[in-house]
Amino acid sequence: MSLKVADVVDAVSQLVDQGYERKFRIKDGHLFDLARSSVLDTKDIHVDTALRLASGRDGEDASNIYAISDLKSHRKGLLVDAYDIFDEICDRGLADRLAENRKAEFVEGSDVPSRYGLRKVYKREFDRDPERYVLRIDYPDFPECPFGESFSMLGFDTAEQTYVWLVTSILQDSRLNRIPYQGADVPDNE
Numbered sequence: 009m010s011l012k013v014a015d016v017v018d019a020v021s022q023l024v025d026q027g028y029e030r031k032f033r034i035k036d037g038h039l040f041d042l043a044r045s046s047v048l049d050t051k052d053i054h055v056d057t058a059l060r061l062a063s064g065r066d067g068e069d070a071s072n073i074y075a076i077s078d079l080k081s082h083r084k085g086l087l088v089d090a091y092d093i094f095d096e097i098c099d100r101g102l103a104d105r106l107a108e109n110r111k112a113e114f115v116e117g118s119d120v121p122s123r124y125g126l127r128k129v130y131k132r133e134f135d136r137d138p139e140r141y142v143l144r145i146d147y148p149d150f151p152e153c154p155f156g157e158s159f160s161m162l163g164f165d166t167a168e169q170t171y172v173w174l175v176t177s178i179l180q181d182s183r184l185n186r187i188p189y190q191g192a193d194v195p196d197n198e
Contacts, residue, residue, distance in 0.1 A: 013113070016090060017124075017154050019059060019073045023086055028056075028075045030085025037099040041078065041085065050102045052080045058110035060092075068131055069123075069175035074106055091161070092176040123173040124154045129163060131177045138183040140167050141174060145188040161186075 013019040031042045039048045057075040072089035087094075087106075095103050121128055134141055142164050144150075150159045151171060163174035164187075178184055 013059070013061070016061060016071045016073060016088065019061070020086060020088065023057070023073070023075050026075075028084045028086045030078075030083050032074075032076060032085045032087040034087070034094060034098055034102075037097060037102070039076070039087065039098075039102055041083075044081075048078055049080075050099070050105055052078060053105070054079055055106060055108065056084070058106060058108070060110050060112040062112060062114050068177040069128075072106075072110065090159075091179055093179060125151065126162070126171055126173040127165075128173045128175065129165070129178065130175055131181075134174070134178045134181070134184075137167075138181070139185075141165060141172070141178070142185045142187050143174065143179065144171075145186060147189045 013022065032048070033040045033042060035047070039050070039053065040046070041048055054077045055074055056077055057073075059073045060070055061073070062070040070092040072092060072094065074087040074089070075084065076087055077084050095107060098106065129141060143161055144164045145161045147162070150162055153159050163172040163178070164170070165172045174184070
């Protein structure tokens with residue numbers, strides 16, 4: 009299946025129109041169907057379309073969209089890798105299956121100042137002050153995600169105290185501090 013898309017939101021919209029309505033996620037390295045609350049066996053899926061959208065200098069920012077058919081239930085859904093990290097966090101067999109026929113496209117407007125309403129931070133800015141930025145994971149105050157999902161992690165600018173979009177090359181940088189949400193309420197010491 010061939011798509012002509014401008015960005016991730018456009019790709020998701022087109023694929024939903026083609027019947028890919030289920031939401032898939034990666035959970036503990038495996039493909040998970042949110043509606044059925046179950047893991048899908050890699051041998052029971054077909055990746056109908058795999059698209060990598062790269063932007064920025066030398067493709068320093070990328071997202072992947074996968075249109076997947078569950079051969080057992082005959083249902084179709086989407087897996088969105090907005091951060092280009094699934095190759096690292098998926099079970100090796102699933103990662104290979106997802107990337108097998110992935111087509112890459114370079115999207116126009118590669119140096120856009122924002123993504124999904126968040127200021128975009130490029131690697132050259134991060135390199136000037138790497139301690140300024142952190143990656144927050146599972147925080148409850150994340151802004152709304154534009155393609156009907158929810159963010160699981162976002163960059164945070166500690167100087168401006170605002171969420172930012174960190175390009176993929178920053179996410180792969182070992183200097184980036186990753187901070188999972190602790191979930192505990194801090195008592196008020198008045």
